[in-house]
Amino acid sequence: MGEAIRYINNFLYFVIRPDTRREKPVLIYCSGVNISRFTPLTRGQHGIGSSPVMRGLQLVNLGVRHLALSRGATPKAIRGNECEGIVPTKETWYTERLLIENASESFPDEILHYCVIGLLKKIFKASMREVHLPETLPGAEELEVFIQGQCKKYGA
Numbered sequence: 001m002g003e004a005i006r007y008i009n010n011f012l013y014f015v016i017r018p019d020t021r022r023e024k025p026v027l028i029y030c031s032g033v034n035i036s037r038f039t040p041l042t043r044g045q046h047g048i049g050s051s052p053v054m055r056g057l058q059l060v061n062l063g064v065r066h067l068a069l070s071r072g073a074t075p076k077a078i079r080g081n082e083c084e085g086i087v088p089t090k091e092t093w094y095t096e097r098l099l100i101e102n103a104s105e106s107f108p109d110e111i112l113h114y115c116v117i118g119l120l121k122k123i124f125k126a127s128m129r130e131v132h133l134p135e136t137l138p139g140a141e142e143l144e145v146f147i148q149g150q151c152k153k154y155g156a
Contacts, residue, residue: 005108007116009144010089011037014115016108019082019099027108029064029075029098030083031115033057033123036091037147040155041127052126054094060119061096064111071110073103113137120147129154 004017015030038053065075078099087093100107117133124131131150138146 002105002108005112007112007140008086008088009140009147010034011144011147012116012119013086013088014112015083015086016111024101027100027103028078028082029061029100030086030095031057031061031097032083032087032093032095033119034089034091034093037089037151038123040151041123041129051094052123055126056119056122057094057096059122060115061098063114063118064098067111067114068100068103068107071104071107073107074101075099076101116143124150127154 002018004015006017007014011034013030013032015028017028017030019026019028033053033056035051035053042052068075076099078097082099083095083097087095113136116137120131120133124133129150134143134146137143
């Protein structure tokens, strides 16, 4: 399996990396959203226990499972510390992780755009915000500046 793919900023992260400690080749998929940083966008837009940020990540991860299955891979829920140390800030984060067996070499590259842009689409839609998202995936820092701008615009 290839190198790890890392897309990390202070709002979200997706890391897909090979796990060489196991007998057969597998990927570890780590994902997280910063609930604290997205609060200006989501405040007042959800009920108790129903955060658009958390739900968005859950739906994206279901999509990753579906994409893995459709390409002959096997996604499995995992617990443990496989994703420890990724969270870039000490704020409140919601995280999820998967183990993906039998994934192709190209799978991490295939899903990165889907994960990042898909998550933002879900968050903005659930927050009832009309936001035009970039067609191509910007760098993680550039996307952070974009999200900060949206938080300032809608958080006032």
